[in-house]
Amino acid sequence: MNTATSHGEDGEKLLILAAVCLAALVLPLSFSGGAVATPAIGRDLGGSATMLTWVTNSFMLSFGSLLMAAGALADQFGRKRLFAFGLGGFILTSFAMGFAPSTLWLDVLRAIQGVAAAASLSSGAASLAQEFDGHARTRAFSMLGTSFGIGLAFGPLMAGVLIEHFGWRSIFFIISAIGVLAFVFGIPRMRETRDPGATGLDYLGTITxxxxxxxxxxxxxxxxxxxxxxxxxxxxxxxxxxxxxxxxxxxxxxxxxMLELSLFRYPRFVGVQILPVGTCYCYIVLVVMLPLRFIGAEGMSEIEAGLLMIALSLPMLIVPLLVASFTRWISAGVLSGIGFLIAAAGLYWLSLIDFSAAKLALIMPMLVIGIGAGMPWGLMDGLSVSVVPKERAGMAAGIFSTTRVAGEGIALAIATAVLAALAHTSLLRIMPENVDGIASRVSEAAQRITAGDMAHAAEILPEATRHALSTSYADAFTSLLHVLIVITLLSAVATFAFLSHTPEQDDEPGAEAGAKKVTDTVASA
Incomplete structure (x- = not known):
């Protein structure tokens, strides 16, 4: 009887894990799928280039800025309750986006979706920490991380297939349906847990x-x-x-x-925050910007773009697990720095490629970038809690998660602005001088090109041929890759400087107990 009860409880826990992983899967699907859909959204709904940029950034902004606040609310009001609220909100906003009448409404719904995503992810991860212990907890969070990898790897392809056959709105309907599955299987089986010592939300900190x-x-x-x-x-x-x-x-x-600033007194903790920043610029930026170029400038179909993007993201399913085994012989900091060097080499290789050439020429450098980015990607969560005293591990994980997600939104905004400025400069070189209103039209066309909207760019600048516009965009994109190379190399240097010499704290006695304090604030694994 006890054995049957134990098997029953294990089965319930596995269903809870499956539900949380499904909920985690739809987040990167929404992120990467939305990036692939942006050109189609622009063709259907119109809107300025800035508004199209917000299709991705509004989600990342609200998601990243509210992760730690969501964790505090889950502690106070209950993890199951907040998971149900967050996942339910995510389902409803995703469904509503399928009926968005304008780009403005889509941006607003994406921002609300980010709030719901923060609530569901923070509370879902905290619930897993309550259900699993020891090695089972490690495996559970490994599955959670794998779910993210699957979403990033296959999100563009899924979006491409759906756009090709059913239109861009179908992406959000499918995401909503996956969320419903997670809700139905997960919510009835989850236990309600709270932190008895929770004191509520740091409202002033959250607002500022x-x-x-x-x-x-x-x-x-x-x-x-x-x-x-x-x-x-x-x-x-x-x-x-x-x-x-x-x-x-x-x-x-x-x-x-909400954020314990004293942790930044530890040099190695500061070094750990560099890891997500580096991966943002060598990986996340490309997850969004490459589909825009493939579809907008190169004229590929959404399916072709999605298939190509697998080369960039597929290593994320394999490399993190492999590189974790190498830490027996090489420190995690050194491996992370090597990963950045490999990613920089891949970016340089990609900058030499003619995007109109054979697709195989694009696949190889994209694979190298994915392999390089996958090395710190698989190690930085563990490093975030191993480089501070074990009693500070929970807060350290919360800060790191926020740095990662908020950094992605900031990196995308900066990269978009840089690409628009580079495209503007490139277009000015080919345009005739002393034409009325040419400067403002060039500026608007540069923004359209950046958003992958070559058709409107051609309408704005009828003086330029489609080939001239594509060439200007290609030159600007190559220059952006050079900027990303520099940032990635600086990340490698900083990683070696901060993280390569001091012994890992998780090699010290008692570190395992310290790592267990990452219960309620882990927002991504």
Whole structure:
């Protein structure tokens, strides 16, 4: 009887794990699928290039800025309750996006979807930590991480197939249906758990942190349209800096801060925050921008673009597991630095490729980039809790998760602005001078090109041939790859400097107990 009960409980736990993994799967599907769908959304709904950029960035902004706040709410009000609220909200907003009448409405719904995603992921991960212990917990979070990898690897292909046969709206209907499966299988079987010592949400910290990220992202995205020196952009960036200062003051004075700033006194902890920043620029930026180029500039179908993107993301399913076994002989910091060097080499190789050539020529450098990015990707979660005293492991994981997701949104905004500026410069070289309104039209065309909307760019600049526009975009994209190479190399140097010499704390006695403190604040594994 006890054995039967044990098997029954194990079965229930596996269903809970499956539900949380399904909920985690739809997040990268929504992210990468939305990127592939952006050109089709622009053709159908129209909207400015800035509004099309927000299709991805509004989701990443709200998701990244509210992860830690969602964890605190889950502790106070219950993990199961917040998981149900977050997943239910994600399902409803995804379904509603399938009926969005304009790009503006789609952007608003994407922002709400990001809020729901933060709630479901934080509470779902915390629930897994309550259900599993020891090696079973490690395997559970490994499955959670694998779910993310599957979503990133096959999201573009799934989106391409759906767009080709059923239109871009079908992407969000399918995502909503997957969410319903997770809800039906997971919610009835989850136990309600809370943190008895929870003191509530750090409201001032949450507001100032979210405002800082929103103002900065809005300023950077608006810059190509309004100009870096415009009153609007300067005001947004100054207000963002003010909110950052206010956030630091608030957190230093709070009894239970959302973000424990004292952790940044540990040099190795600072080094760990470089890892997600580096992977943002050598990997995440390409997950969004390569489909826009393949579809918009190169004229590929959505299916062709999705198939090509597998080369970039497929290593994420294999490399993290392999590289973890290498830590027996080489430190995680050194392996992460080597990964950045490999990714930089892949980026340089990609910058030499003619995108109109055979697809095999694109696949090989994309594989190299994916392999390189996969090395720190598989190690940085463990490093985030091993480089601080074990009693600070939970807060360290929360900070790291926020750095990762918020950094992705910021990296996308910066890369988009840089590409628009480079495209603008490239277009000016080929356009005739002394034509009325040419400067403003070139600026608008550069933004359209950046969003993968070559058709509207051609309408805005009838003086330029389609070939000239494609060549200008190719030159700008190559220059952007050079910028990404520099950032990736700097990430490698910083990783070697901060993380390669000091012994890993998780090699010390008692580290396993410390790692278990990553229960309620783990937001991504």
């Amino acid at each position: 942190f979210t405002a800082m990220l929103a103002l900065f992202t809005f300023g950077v995205i608006q810059a190509p349209e309004s100009g870096w020196g415009s009153t609007l952009v300067v005001t947004l960036l100054v207000l963002s800096a003010f909110m950052l200062g206010t956030f630091i003051v608030v957190e230093n004075r709070a009894k239970r801060p």
